[in-house]
Structure formats: C-alpha cells, structure tokens
Amino acid sequence: MFGLILMGSRGRATTVSTGQFFCPRCQATRPYAHKRLARYFTLYFIPLFPIEKLGEFVECQVCQTAFDMAVLSPTGPARIQMLMHGLEAELQAGHAVQLLVNRLLQAGASREEAAWAVYSVGRGQFAACENCHLIYERSLVYCSSCGHRLVPFEGRLE
Numbered sequence: 001m002f003g004l005i006l007m008g009s010r011g012r013a014t015t016v017s018t019g020q021f022f023c024p025r026c027q028a029t030r031p032y033a034h035k036r037l038a039r040y041f042t043l044y045f046i047p048l049f050p051i052e053k054l055g056e057f058v059e060c061q062v063c064q065t066a067f068d069m070a071v072l073s074p075t076g077p078a079r080i081q082m083l084m085h086g087l088e089a090e091l092q093a094g095h096a097v098q099l100l101v102n103r104l105l106q107a108g109a110s111r112e113e114a115a116w117a118v119y120s121v122g123r124g125q126f127a128a129c130e131n132c133h134l135i136y137e138r139s140l141v142y143c144s145s146c147g148h149r150l151v152p153f154e155g156r157l158e
Contacts, residue, residue: 006044011054013037021072023060027085029107031061034069087121091137094144097126098134128153 013035023030037054040047057066090100097118104114127150128135129143135153136143143150 006042008042008045009039009051010042010047011037012040012047016056018061019072021058021060022085023063023065024067024071025063025065026060030063032072033059033061034072035059035066084117084121087118091118091122092139094136094140096134096136096145097122126153127151128155 015033016036017034019032019034020029021032022028023032034056035058036056038050039052039054041049041051056069058069058071059066087100091097100118101111101114104117105111109117122137125138126135127138127140129146129148129150131148132143132146134143134145136150138152140150142148
C-alpha cells in the first residue's frame, strides 16, 4: 500500500519589524508592523520553507490597514502634512512652542522643518512669558508653566 503524501504551498505573512508611524487612515501616530509576504512549501499543511517572495507591506496595528512601504518615509508635502497634524489643537490647548518643536525633532524633523511647521500652524502670532521664556499661541493670556501674564512675541522661532 502506498501512503498519501500531501504537498502544496500557501502564502504566509511574517513580521519583519515594528515601530511607530503616521497612519494616513487614522490620521494619527500609530504602531505598525512591517510584514513580508511569501509563499511557503507545505507538507501535510505545515509550512516548511519559503519558495517565493511575494512582497512587503506596512500594517497599522490599530485600523489593520495595509500600506505600501513608502508610508514609512514620507517626503515633501506628505512629510509636512504629517508634521503639522495635531499641532493647532496642541497650541490651542496651551502647549509651549518649545515642547512642540522638541516633539517634532524627536519624530525625525529637522530644526527648520519643526520651526516652520509650528510657525505656520500658529500663523506667526505668538505670546511669550517674560518669566520662564516659553512661547505660546497668541490667544493665551497666562503661561501654563509658571502662571505669569504673557506678552506679544515678535521674535523668530528657532
């Protein structure tokens, strides 16, 4: 008697890396999984080894949407849009300009990009605290750090 040997292939995604990215669907910074899709040789339905690379993609871990790998390295207008997302609400909530610039620097922006993004969102209208030297959106009256009254700021953001 001959035994039946079941061989075949199937696609399988494996996680290559993880990190944080700006999800275009969620419109927020979210965790992602960089995944590689390959066809595996199977024996008795058990994947043994890859036989063909099918592609790579980035998957948002919140909305589960798959994106092209280019979403991890936005450039030009996409990069500026990513940097500016949420800045206006943070300025209106009383976050200091310096804090927002530092967050953008940590996210990979250059100092010029970070300053330009915050300046643009604030429309060049800022107020400063003469006590602790923090800069805020102009509609705020008091420093959220020390409580002193703010004065108009006419300098340059750096």
